[in-house]
Amino acid sequence: MTSNAEIIVSGAGPVGLLLACELALAGVRVTVLERRTEPVAQSRALTMHGRTLEMLALRGVADRFLARGMPIPSGHFAGLPTRLDFSACDSTYPFTLFLPQSVTEQLLEAWAGELGVDVRRGATVESTGQDQDGAWVTGTRDGTPFRLDARYLVGADGARSLVRRQAGIAFDGLPPTKTAMLGDVLLRSPPPGRALSLGNPAGGLMVVPLGGELYRVIVVDAQEIDVPVEAPLTLEGLAAATRRVAGDDYGIHAPQWLSRFSNQTCLAQSYRQGRIFLAGDAAHIHLPAGGQGMNVGMQDAMNLGWKLAGVLRGGASASGIASLLDSYEAERHPVGAALYRNTLAQSALMMNSFDPAGQALRATLSELIKGPELNAALAHDLSGFGIRYAAALLPVAQGVEVCARWTGRRLPDWPLRHADGTVSSLYRHLAGGRWLVLRVAQDGWQSPLDDDWVETVTAAVPGREAELDGVAALVVRPDGHVDHAIASAMVANT
Ligand SMILES: Cc1cc2nc3c(=O)[nH]c(=O)nc-3n(C[C@H](O)[C@H](O)[C@H](O)COP(=O)(O)OP(=O)(O)OC[C@H]3O[C@@H](n4cnc5c(N)ncnc54)[C@H](O)[C@@H]3O)c2cc1C
Structure with a gap:
């Protein structure tokens, strides 16, 4: 297998695909290696936040995503009864877009195709390396070994990132201690209203319509909170947990996807090692609460993409920006740390709050976020609208006054x-x-x-x-x- 890529991206999830588009837009030659031969049919993410839509609008493609999704003006923090109100955010997109991750990936891959990105499916990266001139990967495709060389390598290869492990970058954090259940299922008698969210001493439940009779049911069951994430989930198990929390299983049947997820929370110690970068789940994992992992990852990709392109195309040095690539970690690692903190806080409120003290804490916070200022602060945090980078990248000429x-x-x-x-x-x-x-x-x-x-x-x-x-x-x-x-x-x- 040969390639004349300047950048290799390992992983064609939403983060790798968006990064590839951003690079190709600037004329950078990029090859994306993806071990799966077909796109994933199941959708982990259902929520696209307003800042991600702004990013897509910055490149003129937001309408494609808006056309396939449904705007929802509010969101949740830790499943608290008081919703977060995005409608007051200063944006053309003051909402979250309900859009299955499989559609997001399909639209990104189509865009990548239009931009001429070389996406190679069925190609598994098995080892990586770098020296002062470039980075390389070796792997296997269709049973045939390959080696590819490029100027830089980006690991957008998800939570178990081989690129991260081979680069020796520590993934510090907390092991999984609590788990929740997820089922994409049909319901014979769904709860009334668009979506159901409830919490009580028995646990928490969310029921979200996915189209037709298909629903996503997420249960945090106090009784099964310590079950390991690897333990198989059965339809009967999900139905029983739903009954324990809600008193009804809504006629749950015909599961399309049954799974557990955990509160494991980790952050890569660094996002860069020489010519190798990490983005998305390769750099941060956490409890999926508030719909953030994919969004923050796509925002990592945008931040890194134009910087790599600026360095490769000479714009950065011609403009006197000395350490543009270092600014990726300087800007995005603090965002990952904030994500780590807010999802851990949500984990405490959702998975460790079944006793009277925990219930009282939930009720108190729910009351507090009825106040518009606190509500807006959390809405800005979760949506990405609130991100502000600490320092200017451009050297400011002497005598120039900056506001x-x-x-x-x-x-x-x-x-x-x-x-x-x-x-x-x-x-x-x-x-x-x-x-x-x-x-x-x-x-x-x-x-x-x-x-x-x-x-x-x-x-x-x-x-x-x-x-x-x-x-x-x-x-x-x-x-x-x-x-x-x-x-x-x-x-x-x-
Ligand atoms: C239940 C659940 C609900 C969620 N809901 C939301 C939500 O609403 N909003 C949100 O923002 N986030 C959500 N998330 C998180 C979101 O799904 C992830 O953050 C997102 O998928 C990360 O994207 P990624 O591209 O970094 O990684 P991935 O999507 O994991 O993609 C990595 C890709 O790399 C490929 N790969 C891995 N190793 C190799 C290799 N060695 N060689 C070649 N290819 C390789 C994989 O096959 C995969 O395609 C949710 C997660 C869960 C579990």
Whole structure:
């Protein structure tokens, strides 16, 4: 097997596929190796968060996902009765999209195909290595051994990541101690309403319609909370647990998928070792609560993709960004650590709260998040809307005054009004994966970015005048986060 790839991605899950698209968009040659010969039919994830939709909108493909899913304006934290309200979030997508992971992967693989990504199914990576010039993998496809070389290797190969293990990167954390049950099943007499979520001293239950008579039933059963994750789950076992928690099994039958999942929580000690990177479940695993693993992983992929492309295509060095690839771990490891924390907290509230004290804690928190500020803080955390990177990546020239309040903030898809009266969308200017300098006030300031890697637009942002007071220009990264903002006073003085 040969390849002229500049990047090898191990794993064609949602994270590997999105990363490959982001690289191909910038003209980088990428080969994705996937051991499965066919896409997975079952869907672990059902929730796509608003920030992931924004990311897809940044590249002009969000509509494909919206067309296949159903927007839901609220979500949950630890299955508490008070829902998280996304509708107040400042975004074109103030909701979660109900979309099975199998559809997400199907749409990503189709997009990868359009961009010319070389996805090789049935190819299992068995060993990896690197030196100062590049990285390589060896493996087997159709019984035939192969070796592929490239400039960089990314492990998007899931929780048991071979790439992570071979690179010797520690996966620190907590072992599985509690488990829950999952069944995609038919229900003869489903509970009324769109979805059911309940919690009591016997445990917790969620019933979510998947289409037709198919439902996902998730049970946290106090009586079976210590059963190991590997123990097989039977339909009878799921039905009995459902009855214990809800007093009814809703006529459960015809299982399509029965499984257990655990509260195992681990975070890779580093996301990079030389020319090898980790993204998605290869870097972080946790209790699937609040619909986050795939979303955070896809956001890892976006963060890494444009940076690798910037380094390979020369934009980074031409723009004076010395350590762009190091910034991947600097920015995303703290996001993984926050994910670790919030899912562990949810695990305590969902799987360790059956006694009166635990029930009282749940009731207290549920009351507290009725307050709009706390509710919004959690909604921003889980959705990814709240992520703000700590530092500017671009060197700021001496004498340039920066408005620090903008550094690292994500931008929603603002409408921009141009001097000729036309209106365009901010995200449209980022669709090619390049930087954007948005001049909102005076002209005159020269961007330090390499011309091939930046578009410059002069426009007003209707409705945002107060927010942008004192700002002359926003230097926006390809992922829609502000790198830094130039103060008006500085421009006036140049
Ligand atoms: C019950 C449940 C519900 C969930 N719900 C949500 C949700 O609503 N929202 C959400 O955001 N997340 C959710 N998640 C988490 C989500 O499913 C994962 O975070 C997501 O699949 C991670 O994507 P990935 O691409 O990193 O890894 P994976 O999806 O695991 O993909 C890794 C790929 O790498 C391939 N691979 C592995 N090893 C090799 C090798 N050696 N060679 C070649 N290929 C290899 C695998 O075959 C696989 O296709 C849920 C998880 C569970 C268990």
